Amino acid sequence: MLEELQEVLSRDIELDPDRLLLVGVSGGPDSLCLLDALDRLGYRVIAAHYNHQLRLEAGQEAIALGEFCSNREIPFTSGLGDVPAMAKEQNQSIEEAAREGRYRFLFEEAASREAQAVAVGHTADDQVETVLMHFLRGAGLAGLSGMPVRALPNAWSDQIPLVRPLLHVWREQIEAYCRGRGLDPIYDASNLDTTYYRNRLRHELIPYLESFNPAIRRILWRTADVLRGELSIVTLSVEAAWEECLLAEGREYVALSKRALLGSHRAMQRHMLRRAIERLRPGLRDIDFAAIERTLDRLSDPKPQARIDLSAGLALHFESDRLWVANWGAELPRGDWPTCFADPKALEIPGEMALPEGWTLAIHEELDLQRALVEAKENTDPFQAWLSLDEVAGSLSVRTRRAGDRFKPLGMEGHSVKLAEFMINQKIPLRARESWPLVCADEEIVWVPGVRLAHPFRITAQTQRVIQLRLFKINRS
């Protein structure tokens, strides 16, 4: 066993024998075996024990463990937690609170002593039980691939790895090792109560499954190992897709590209959405599966419902090419949209009008009519237009939209449409529509900058007076 362990330590875990390694020790056979084996292999270990104060004899056991280490000249440190109080405070089960208190202690100790890693005694049997537990509770690929032999980052640190050198060693081997080495582990009598579910799994379910396949334990261990490999492939793909999808990220929001999402498989879309949620709610356990599926169903909908409520205080907003995942009521950053004062302001010819946020509307008369015709025809900048002044009776002005506005888009032969609907069809984001500048002749909309000229104001070979309009932002053009 020692030889195999040495190989795992140096090849898979990449531990340095000369740097300090903190070993979490409960006193049970697994952790005692781990401590003893690492010490014999010449690793610089420190034993760390956490007293959960769940049993009367726990204090006694901590002292015995300290003595064991002292006899072996292994440094020893211990911590104390009032788990029942912690559980009550955090509204957790005793088991959860014990686990969290213990790992927090181990990683704090490791950090303060600059240990290279925290090692714990999980065995191959623990791995199998973990996989089974996830299988029964419903899990994705990550759950079914069990525990990794080396985890960094982990839930407690992004600097110090959590390592499990015994993950390939079976409990029988460990008990034989303890007997052979004369080690005297503590068998926690309360184990059967605190982790009832896991114990039923161990003592009932696994033996039962062995009647279907006697090799079930080895099979499930292998399954975890193979799936962990597949997980690493998926993770790499997800990383690459995230780079493609992410448009913006803040403390209260994540914006994903709808176009990039639509170019991916459904499974990848699911990952992107889950990841966006995880960014905003890092600890969240139960992401609402149905809400994610509903959202994905709507991705290809050209006019999706603007907002979908997710659980956990999050909402989804569709906005032209953006899919926002954000806190309810979060202020989302504005796009680089043109914006305008609500009240109409008269435009002079020639002239420049300063609009909010650095936007400028410039007008001048184009005297070379031939040139204007050519330029208007060849124009590709939607924020630039040539229009016939012949059709303008009163004066030109700029304003934002009003209820009931209609518009005759160029190319629709004078047909009039509702401006509100036209803006939606043109994928102007909801928040942008409100303050979008509209150039008007009296009440009639002449030009929706960035979108379309009005049909009656187009220039033709018969036009006598032509003006050129240009909307621009200093840091834009």
Next chain:
Amino acid sequence: MLEELQEVLSRDIELDPDRLLLVGVSGGPDSLCLLDALDRLGYRVIAAHYNHQLRLEAGQEAIALGEFCSNREIPFTSGLGDVPAMAKEQNQSIEEAAREGRYRFLFEEAASREAQAVAVGHTADDQVETVLMHFLRGAGLAGLSGMPVRALPNAWSDQIPLVRPLLHVWREQIEAYCRGRGLDPIYDASNLDTTYYRNRLRHELIPYLESFNPAIRRILWRTADVLRGELSIVTLSVEAAWEECLLAEGREYVALSKRALLGSHRAMQRHMLRRAIERLRPGLRDIDFAAIERTLDRLSDPKPQARIDLSAGLALHFESDRLWVANWGAELPRGDWPTCFADPKALEIPGEMALPEGWTLAIHEELDLQRALVEAKENTDPFQAWLSLDEVAGSLSVRTRRAGDRFKPLGMEGHSVKLAEFMINQKIPLRARESWPLVCADEEIVWVPGVRLAHPFRITAQTQRVIQLRLFKINRS
């Protein structure tokens, strides 16, 4: 149920109601429900029944089914197979032979009638049982993701999809449907015997697992669905990696790039190797896991064992950057290596010597010594060299290597090495070494084309006579 089914049919399966659809019908509740529902939804169906001749009453049942279809004006076709004889012939279990005979019949019928797909009646319960079965037997991601709702290519066709429209419908729903529609399914009494394992799973294991999690069936169905999504991500990644890795492929061999493999995750390496094996042994079920792991362990070994035996009549060969997976004794294609006659042949100056396979060795004297010095210094083509004739006492010749050959590589200050070891270090493939041309002055090796000049024959500012040597192949340079 009909509405949901309609959605699955048009959205997930993409069936065309106006094109013929062949429905495999056993007469049991699942397939009868499927046939009835598709017919009601207006699909152009034909019922296809296969009589396995495993039970006395089977002939009777086929006739009853034909009558049912005739009453409903559904076209009906049936096939007959002597399954026990097939099983014996193919050395298969009765269940396997029945399955193979049935599907072959369905796909042959579908092909001859130009049906758009073969539909079968697998239910959500079948899906759960399949996942459990794979879990117990040991399976990778593909096994744990169960059956797809639409499979193309599948084991029987790469033209006609196999579809499972009822994969999201539970057996209870189907039985309620049958009762509601007054359908009278056949309950196959022998079912309990022929698929003992699956029945134990259905009637014992699943109810037992429900004592751990009452929602286990829905959980496992969802797990399959989620894992199928992950599988699609892995499959895309594997496709892309395969494009990177594959160097050559023939009927008897596949060559992978060692460099590309080393640049991938272990899990991806595993996929590449398994895929290479699958290309050569398409049906192979049990690929030797340990042999694959052993091979991967050796990938980064600079001098791996040249050949590793795999099971199934396959062997692995390492050859410089190539990893060959091939039939035992397969003739592997040669690389584009230079090659030579075994016996020495005298070289003339100037002159050209034709070598085998279109290679030519050209020699001429370079009279401009200054230029020779510059060109030799700047040369980047290893198949071209300038050497000092001052050091050549006798005549130049070209030959292949001999036992005991030594060589003084340029840059090693006249130090002599074993040619055999030098060639290995220079990564000349084993098969190439034997016939590699060597330019000699009497017995001494002057130049190993493509690799290195000999130190004593380098040109310096003191050199009086210089020759230029060039080895080339017509389709190469």
